[in-house]
Amino acid sequence: MNSHDKTKSLFNNRWLVFVASMWVQSCSGIGYMFGSISPVIKKTMGYNQRQIALLGVAKDIGDAIGFIAGSLCEVAPIWVVLFIGVIQNLVGYGLVWLTTIHTLPELPLWVLCVCIFVGTNGETYFNTGALVSGVQNFPKNRGPVVGILKGFAGLSGAILTQIYTVLNFPDQASVILVVAVGPTIVISSLMFIVRPVGGSKRAQQSDNTSFLYVYSICLILAAYLLAVLVLQDVIDLSQTIITWLTVGLLTLIILPVVIPIFVVFFSSSRAETRLEDTLLNEDQRRENKVMFSEVEDEKGSEIDLLSAQERQKRMNHLQAKLVQAAADGAVRVKRKKRPRRGEDFTLMQALVKADFLLLFFSLVFASGSGLTIIDNLGQMCESLGYENPHVFVSMISIWNFLGRVGGGYFSEIIVRKHAYPRPVAMAGVQLIMAGSLFYYALGAPGAIYVVSVVMGSCYGAHWAIVPSAASELFGLKSFGALYNFLALASPAGSLIFSGVIASGIYDYEAKKQNSMKYHILQENEELTCYGTVCYSLTCGILSVLCLIAVSLSMVVVYRTKRVYAQLYGNSQT
Numbered sequence: 001m002n003s004h005d006k007t008k009s010l011f012n013n014r015w016l017v018f019v020a021s022m023w024v025q026s027c028s029g030i031g032y033m034f035g036s037i038s039p040v041i042k043k044t045m046g047y048n049q050r051q052i053a054l055l056g057v058a059k060d061i062g063d064a065i066g067f068i069a070g071s072l073c074e075v076a077p078i079w080v081v082l083f084i085g086v087i088q089n090l091v092g093y094g095l096v097w098l099t100t101i102h103t104l105p106e107l108p109l110w111v112l113c114v115c116i117f118v119g120t121n122g123e124t125y126f127n128t129g130a131l132v133s134g135v136q137n138f139p140k141n142r143g144p145v146v147g148i149l150k151g152f153a154g155l156s157g158a159i160l161t162q163i164y165t166v167l168n169f170p171d172q173a174s175v176i177l178v179v180a181v182g183p184t185i186v187i188s189s190l191m192f193i194v195r196p197v198g199g200s201k202r203a204q205q206s207d208n209t210s211f212l213y214v215y216s217i218c219l220i221l222a223a224y225l226l227a228v229l230v231l232q233d234v235i236d237l238s239q240t241i242i243t244w245l246t247v248g249l250l251t252l253i254i255l256p257v258v259i260p261i262f263v264v265f266f267s268s269s270r271a272e273t274r275l276e277d278t279l280l281n282e283d284q285r286r287e288n289k290v291m292f293s294e295v296e297d298e299k300g301s302e303i304d305l306l307s308a309q310e311r312q313k314r315m316n317h318l319q320a321k322l323v324q325a326a327a328d329g330a331v332r333v334k335r336k337k338r339p340r341r342g343e344d345f346t347l348m349q350a351l352v353k354a355d356f357l358l359l360f361f362s363l364v365f366a367s368g369s370g371l372t373i374i375d376n377l378g379q380m381c382e383s384l385g386y387e388n389p390h391v392f393v394s395m396i397s398i399w400n401f402l403g404r405v406g407g408g409y410f411s412e413i414i415v416r417k418h419a420y421p422r423p424v425a426m427a428g429v430q431l432i433m434a435g436s437l438f439y440y441a442l443g444a445p446g447a448i449y450v451v452s453v454v455m456g457s458c459y460g461a462h463w464a465i466v467p468s469a470a471s472e473l474f475g476l477k478s479f480g481a482l483y484n485f486l487a488l489a490s491p492a493g494s495l496i497f498s499g500v501i502a503s504g505i506y507d508y509e510a511k512k513q514n515s516m517k518y519h520i521l522q523e524n525e526e527l528t529c530y531g532t533v534c535y536s537l538t539c540g541i542l543s544v545l546c547l548i549a550v551s552l553s554m555v556v557v558y559r560t561k562r563v564y565a566q567l568y569g570n571s572q573t
Contacts, residue, residue, distance in 0.1 A: 368493010
């Protein structure tokens with residue numbers, strides 16, 4: 001192959017698409033930046049905590065409603081989906097920035113809620129486009145692909161914060177400008193690369209090594225970001241050192257591009273891939289699509305180790321056996337009005353099942369509590385006297401990533417090695433959440449660090465565990481609708497916990513502190529609360545709610561033990 005052909009092959013390589021999707025996700029976690037931008041909005045607009053909480057709820061709803069993005073992926077190219085997200089992000093947060101710097105007249109609160117809803121909803125288009133292209137390009141490695149992409153989305157808050165730090169803007173409102181412009185520049189330059197590509201989708205022997213390399217980069221990246229944050233918090237670093245630290249961060253983000261370059265220019269497996277594609281003519285490919293899932297269930301793992309010709313013979317033989325078995329009635333193909341757990345459910349069928357509702361309300365209590373802490377982290381830091389909340393916003397972002405990776409890994413061990421229900425991992429992280437919130441409620445030393453680490457990791461773990469559990473119990477046929485409905489649990493919980501409980505208690509304590517100083521409040525004057533008392537009662541209430549979530553998750557565990565034993569009992573060795 002000449003250089004032109006190799007360049008074209010690189011552009012169409014699924015690993016390049018995956019790496020580009022990682023870069024898209026690395027700046028798509030816009031919602032995690034709310035803890036940094038909310039104090040700026042509160043100060044410049046003169047809002048009280050209840051009004052800020054309403055903006056947070058608008059952000060959460062925008063981040064959760066992804067039905068349109070999911071449906072659009074089925075009828076339009078991925079670049080269209082990403083482009084719509086870019087426009088939403090730029091317009092929504094761009095208007096918020098222009099308002100906070102008073103370039104535009106002061107907008108009503110409901111208009112700012114709409115702007116933040118629209119801007120954050122762009123994130124659903126970024127996530128959907130990246131995940132759909134990743135899963136379609138790696139159908140045999142959906143777990144690692146989804147985990148890594150969701151992990152980078154969790155890291156994006158820390159990445160955007162570090163970029164904002166190195167730019168050294170003179171005013172705090174510029175953090176909103178970074179949120180509006182940063183993802184726009186990156187995703188606009190990548191949107192024609194992120195797409196499903198042709199060629200072989202078969203798992204290659206080199207895939208495991210490549211995924212291990214990516215996982216290593218991810219863990220090094222998280223450790224690097226955490227070390228940088230600690231340095232910036234403890235030591236007053238010069239702007240030159242901060243710049244070099246950011247260069248190192250960007251280098252780590254770029255490093256995974258080594259994989260597609262190696263696969264295209266140096267790997268010997270390309271000849272084998274072309275041979276497999278030649279052997280699979282169009283008729284055979286159509287047959288494979290029809291019988292794919294059945295053949296995958298029947299074939300042994302040793303088939304992947306055979307040569308391409310022998311493997312195709314085995315696959316054709318298995319297909320013929322399945323067709324004959326279906327004709328003879330040995331394989332029953334029937335449609336039931338009421339599927340059993342472990343089979344394919346529609347959303348309406350799942351909504352009348354107790355297990356699905358228990359999962360949903362467990363998420364409302366636990367994930368809603370986690371999102372409440374994330375949304376109020378800026379004010380929590382301010383109340384404790386920390387001048388730079390960006391450090392804690394980045395910390396919670398990093399641990400969110402580690403929670404997603406760890407939650408998926410350990411829950412997989414639970415089901416694969418012990419055939420025990422995956423929701424038991426969900427109950428475990430909820431119990432840890434309850435403990436950390438109670439620790440803050442007691443006013444213990446270093447509580448803000450404990451809450452940032454624990455709530456970030458446990459909140460992230462939910463979104464590695466719950467989608468997998470939902471797919472196991474209710475099937476993959478309507479997985480998009482099921483997942484998007486479950487995603488509504490976080491803003492539903494935050495609407496009450498943050499919009500009513502946290503903000504109400506904060507404003508009450510702030511008024512009490514001001515009245516003790518014999519200060520007469522003027523209309524629309526900003527209320528600021530200081531001390532652990534501002535959020536201690538809130539954290540105590542959230543701790544109790546997480547314990548309720550634990551009980552709901554354990555009910556699901558009890559009800560689904562038999563299902564998981566049937567699904568994974570035979571896989572134990």
